Amino acid sequence: MNRSIASGVFSVVSAKVVVLVLTAISTPLLYRFLGASGYGEYAFLMSVFAIYMIFVSSGITDGVRKFLAEDRNATNWSEHVVGFYFRLAVGLAAVGAVLLVLAAQFGVVSIAFGEEFTIYFYVLAVLVVTAQFRDYARKTLMGFGLERYSEPLKILDKVGFVAVALPLAYVFGVMGALAGHLAASLLVAVAGLIIVHRRISLSCIYSKPTERFPRTKMLTFNSMSIVLVFLLMSLYHIDIVMLQHFRESADVGNYRAALVLAEFLWFVPLAIQTVFVHSTSELWSQNRHRKISELASKATRYTFLLTAVMAVGLAALADVAVPIYFGSEATPAIAPLLLLLPGALGFALARPILAVSQGEGTLRYPVAATAAAALINVVLNVALIPRYGMHGAAVATSVGYGTMFVFHCWAARHVGFDPLADARIGRVALTTVLAGAPIVALATAISSPWLALAVVPPVGFAIFVAFALLVGALDPAEPFEVLSIFPDPIGSMAASIQGRLEGDGDGQPRSWYQHLLFVAGLSLLVSGLALGVLETDALLVSP
Known part of the structure; x- marks a missing residue:
């Protein structure tokens, strides 16, 4: 398959920049329209949905991208891969949607989260279907090397959400925000599938591959990756879910506002991570371990420097930035933000290291490292949230995030590279102080x-x-x-x-x-x- 990796990376990073800008503009407006309590309910629903969709779509989206990229010489290979994963996407989306409807219908949602959330889960059931095909279409295009289409679709998703959600949220509250996600994902799914159809006719969903087609391998592929994604998503969302159980929605909203600001620190590490997954895979295939250590440690140092200066600036301006950005109602978010910043910095450092480990292909040690951090995160959230609320959640999450760096340095040594060879951790820490x-x-x-x-x-x-x-x-x-x-x-x-x-x-x-x-x-x-x-x-x- 002929494509420019640099062009693909540029498309991905450019899309991330645009999405980040749109997120930075729309988030404070959404917070103001929904209020702290409504924004907390919305954040909780999105956290539950994100964790739920791991089991509905992760194996499909990662699988279709991988096996299309292999470009095998088998007859009609691409058509069979697209058709196989499309049928699988339909089945899992249907099962996922039905389960949410049944949970809402028979009172499971009411018992677990409260009666007021029942109506929202019916909307989430529809969103399961539209989000499934939105992600399937985008990942299929990426499998074909068509990032020039897949990444603008990501921007379209964000633009569609902002255009629909903001006015509807102002009028209808949380339901309006969910409607924005529903409309945007439907738009991207339709547009994406049309582009896929132009590349390969979707009539291939009716074609039956030969007996030699690796169905079992494709069904079981990426089980470790799914586990890794689940563990990472638990780090992102378990605090929101638990905080909603023990505290009022207003606390959840203010805590989520603090998280949004802390997560802005991750933009640079995410960009580096995107580049490194591509660049280090080839180095691993050539057994150039010294070069990998050199790149990884330099990326760790650059990430530390860039993220540290952003964290220091955000901490220094927290009293000013939070009320201006979210409004005076978000003033309680200042303290959780300050508690989250050290952990967000540690998580930022772990991201390039994780990317290099993924490039090697053996996920046993990265999964073990992430599992250890996730376990610490869960235990501390259980211990601290009931007593200290969002401040306890911030401390627990910050510690969980921070341990990611420590554990992934350990994992990197076992994978076969040293992310600290030229990281100059002591000097960067001294610079920060x-x-x-x-x-x-x-x-x-x-x-x-x-x-x-x-x-x-x-x-x-x-x-x-x-x-x-x-x-x-x-x-x-x-x-x-x-x-x-x-x-x-x-x-x-x-x-x-x-x-x-x-x-x-x-x-x-x-x-x-x-x-x-x-x-x-x-x-x-x-x-x-x-x-x-x-x-x-x-x-x-x-x-």
Whole structure:
């Protein structure tokens, strides 16, 4: 199958950027329209649905993508794969929908979650069907290497949800938000299946493959991957489900708001993870373990640096950002957000390591590592939520997230690579501590919320980078090495600067440059703090 991996990765990452922007815009509006309580009910329903759909669709979506990508020489191989998984998707969707209807009809939902949730599960039953074929269509297109179609469909799904859910949520509350998901998934399913039909006629669903067709293998494929997905999803959602059981929906809504902000830290690791699944698979096939360790440890270091500066900035601006972003009703979300940030950072570090392990193909150790973190997460949630509510959930989830990094480092050693070879964990941690103090001080000194949001991120980033270069967490040429892969003129200019910074070619940065950075860092620090003090004084003397 001829396709450009780079093009596919670019499509995936570009779609993630667009979806992230749309999510960032729509989430606070949805919170305001539903209120803390309604948003909590909505978050709970989406968590239950996400866990439920693992068993309905995971084997299908991963299977159709894998076996189509194999492009075997067997006669009508692609047609038989598409037809086989389509029939399986129909059967599992029907069973999944019927089970939800029966659970609502016979009072199981009422007993487990409360009478008010019964009506929502009828909508979720329909959503099972539309979401099944939405995901089937997208993954089928990815199996054909058509990310240029599958990823715009992901954007279409988000746009459709925003366009329908926001006005309906304003009028009908939670039911309107669910209707948005239903309409968007139906739209994407229809559009996706039409594109699939143009690639391979869907009449293939009626064709019967030969006896040699690997039905058993395809049915049992990816059982370990399904287990891994389930464990990961439990880390994402078990706290929401348990919090709904022990606390009011308003607490769930505010806790979910804190999670949304904490999960914004994962964008960079997700992008790196997407690239690494592709790039390391080939390296594993060539047994280039040293190169894999080099890439993994560098990705760990970059992830730590980028996520740490985002976490420090978010912590410094939490008192300002949360009320502005979600509204004053979300003020109780500030404390859970601060408790979640350390764990979100640890989970971010685990993602590239997990991606490299997946590229090797043996999932035993990654599953064991994720299972250990998930078990800790569940135990702590059970212990802390009944007594401490959303603060207990935040502590439990943060610890569970954080242990992912520790356990996956252990798993990586057993898989056959070292993610800490050039991670410089100590230096990055020192950078975070040294830069954190002035960044927090700067945010505290500026009394105007909007001015703080405008000043602290760029100045804080400059302070962080300066300290990273000074303590050796980041080499001066490395940022330009990354920029050198961009199209010209950015790429050529960055490559030229990189060459000059590397000096005479021995790979060591020039000492005068470090001294210059030291002065620049101190200057930025002093200027930033002075700006904050001046702003505070101006506010104090204003009438």
